[in-house]
Amino acid sequence: MENLKQELKAKIIENLNLEDFKVEDIEDNDPLFGDGLGLDSIDALELIVMLDKDYGIKISDPKKGKEIFESIQTMAQFIMDNKTK
Amino acid sequence: MxxxxxxxxxxxxxxxxxxxxxxxxxxxxxxxxxxxxxxxxxxxxxxxxxxxxxxxxxxxxxxxxxxxxxxxxxxxxxxxxxxxxxxxxxxxxxxxxxxxxxxxxxxxxxxxxxxxxxxxxxxxxxxxxxxxxxxxxxxxxxxxxxxxxxxxxxxxxxxxxxxxxxxxxxxxxxxxxxxxxxxxxxxxxxxxxxxxxxxxxxxxxxxxxxxxxxNQKKETTYAELIDVEIYDNIDESEIHNKLLQFLKTNGLAIADVDLVVLGNNGDVKFDFIYNNLQDNLLKSTQQIYYKHLSGEYHTASSFGLWIAAQICKIQEIPKFLKLNNKEVATIKNVLLYNQYLGENHSFTLLRSC
Incomplete structure (x- = not known):
């Protein structure tokens, strides 16, 4: 789980081009959207594609996205519970 | 107009x-x-x-x-x-x-x-x-x-x-x-x-x-943009006449051009087009180039316009741009000519204010 959280932080920084952030700047429970990392709806699409491509998880219910992408902690837990690769 | x-x-x-x-x-x-x-x-x-x-x-x-x-x-x-x-x-x-x-x-x-x-x-x-x-x-x-x-x-x-x-x-x-x-x-x-x-x-x-x-002149004005003309595909032999025609449309002759800004880029295959103008029609005109400083790209001529506008305002031509030693006291009419790969020819005319 700890490795997965570090991996997610690195992927988010790289895929979303968050030039000002380093892995150690992101706390596990920091909100990803809004006041935290400041991600937006386009980033949400990037994250959905990332889950599908890297972990084989398809998010069929968009309403769930808000809970899943709340923080690194919630994302990692969701991936642990649902990953297919 | x-x-x-x-x-x-x-x-x-x-x-x-x-x-x-x-x-x-x-x-x-x-x-x-x-x-x-x-x-x-x-x-x-x-x-x-x-x-x-x-x-x-x-x-x-x-x-x-x-x-x-x-x-x-x-x-x-x-x-x-x-x-x-x-x-x-x-x-x-x-x-x-x-x-x-x-x-x-x-x-x-x-x-x-x-x-x-x-x-x-x-x-x-x-x-x-x-x-x-x-x-x-x-x-x-x-x-x-x-x-x-x-x-x-x-x-x-x-x-x-x-x-x-x-x-x-x-x-x-x-x-x-x-x-x-x-x-x-x-x-x-x-x-x-x-x-x-x-x-x-x-x-x-x-x-x-x-x-x-x-459409209004003001303190920050660099130059007046008078006219622009584009020829995508013309024979090299026609450029001479097209240039004269462009000037004539704007009430000018070659002797009225105080400075010509050329798009020479060092490609031996196509620079002869510029060279023919330099050695003949524009022989007595002050000539400068700029792509040795900007590199060549499809809109490099906008860098040429940036330089031409600055020259119109300041009325000085730096040595590192010069292609010949002709000089005039006042730079009024500035002509830009550009082409790439022997096509996409353009004439742009500026006038200092």
């Missing part, structure tokens, strides 16, 4: 062109065959949330346009017209590579959104919240001139101010293709020896130049 004045300019180029004085003092020799822009501090002009999605060309265009508008004190342009030969090649390459690598699956939106040719014009408009006319012209090496023609038409149609510019960026993949088909020089060529390189291809560059055009 309404008057069209260049009242603000912004330039992001391979040189430090944040200020013309700095450019004159620090202009440096290009030593590589692929030359990238001297990066401005993007964060001074673009919000961090927007900057992370922008490729270089978009950032350079946004910065150059902001500088031009600020100088002309224009808060909201009545039109944004952009010329680009290759568009946003970095994100286009990224998106196409993703399609291939991922077998047409898992395509993310960012590179796609940013990959279209009109991304620069769109991002400028988004930043300004400008909902006015916004058009991008993609006509190879006359993309910028096509934008100027549109701007002139709009000024004549009673618009009061127009933001117009030329932008191109180096994308690694597209440049590799240019290299493969021999459009980029193989051997390293120094700027000072560019025109004597006697080799095929060009030193490939990138840049973004924007101009705030208005």
């Amino acid at each position: 309404a008057h069209c004045y260049i009242n603000g300019v912004g330039c992001v180029s391979t040189q430090d062109t944040s200020d013309y004085k700095i450019f004159l003092e620090t202009q440096h020799e290009l030593t590589e065959n692929i030359v990238r822009v001297h990066k401005p501090n993007y964060r001074d002009f673009i919000k961090p949330a927007m900057i992370r999605r922008m490729a270089n060309g978009v950032k350079n265009g946004v910065v150059a346009s902001a500088i031009a508008l600020k100088e002309a004190n224009i808060k909201m342009p009545e039109a944004i017209i952009t010329g680009t030969g290759m568009g946003c090649t970095i994100d286009s390459g990224k998106f196409l590579k993703n399609i291939i690598d991922n077998k047409e699956q898992f395509l993310t939106p960012t590179a796609f959104i940013q990959s279209t040719h009109n991304t620069v014009g769109g991002q400028i408009a988004l930043g300004l919240q400008c909902k006015a006319y916004n058009v991008t012209y993609v006509h190879k090496a006359t993309s910028f001139e096509a934008s100027l023609v549109d701007a002139l038409l709009m000024i004549n149609d009673n618009e009061t101010n127009i933001l117009v510019g030329g932008v191109d960026e180096i994308g690694d993949y597209s440049v590799r293709l240019h290299q493969l088909i021999g459009l980029v020089k193989n051997q390293e060529t120094l700027s000072n020896g560019l025109l004597q390189s006697n080799s095929k291809g060009v030193v490939y560059g990138e840049g973004a130049q924007f101009f705030a055009l208005e």
Whole structure:
């Protein structure tokens, strides 16, 4: 789980081009959207594609996205519970 | 005919062109065959949330346009017209590579959104919240001139101010293709020896130049943009007559041209077109060039216009631009002539105010 959280932080920084952030700047429970990392709806699409491509998880219910992408902690837990690769 | 004045300019180029004085003092020799822009501090002009999605060309265009508008004190342009030969090649390459690598699956939106040719014009408009006319012209090496023609038409149609510019960026993949088909020089060529390189291809560059055009002259005015004419495909033997005809349309003869700004790029295959003009029709005219400082790209002529506008204002020609030793006391009528690969010919006429 700890490795997965570090991996997610690195992927988010790289895929979303968050030039000002380093892995150690992101706390596990920091909100990803809004006041935290400041991600937006386009980033949400990037994250959905990332889950599908890297972990084989398809998010069929968009309403769930808000809970899943709340923080690194919630994302990692969701991936642990649902990953297919 | 309404008057069209260049009242603000912004330039992001391979040189430090944040200020013309700095450019004159620090202009440096290009030593590589692929030359990238001297990066401005993007964060001074673009919000961090927007900057992370922008490729270089978009950032350079946004910065150059902001500088031009600020100088002309224009808060909201009545039109944004952009010329680009290759568009946003970095994100286009990224998106196409993703399609291939991922077998047409898992395509993310960012590179796609940013990959279209009109991304620069769109991002400028988004930043300004400008909902006015916004058009991008993609006509190879006359993309910028096509934008100027549109701007002139709009000024004549009673618009009061127009933001117009030329932008191109180096994308690694597209440049590799240019290299493969021999459009980029193989051997390293120094700027000072560019025109004597006697080799095929060009030193490939990138840049973004924007101009705030208005129908009123003011303190910041650089020059008046008189006319622009484009010929995509004409025989080399016709250029002489087309040039004379262009001048005649504007009430001028060759003797009235005080300075000609030429687009020589050191490609031995096509520089003869410039050389024929230099040695014959323009023999007695003061001549300068600029692509040894900017590199060649489809909208490099906008860097030429940036230099021409500065010369009109300051009335001084730096030595490192000169192609001959002719001099005139006052530089009034300035003619720009450009072509690339023997096509996309353009004439642009400026008049100092």
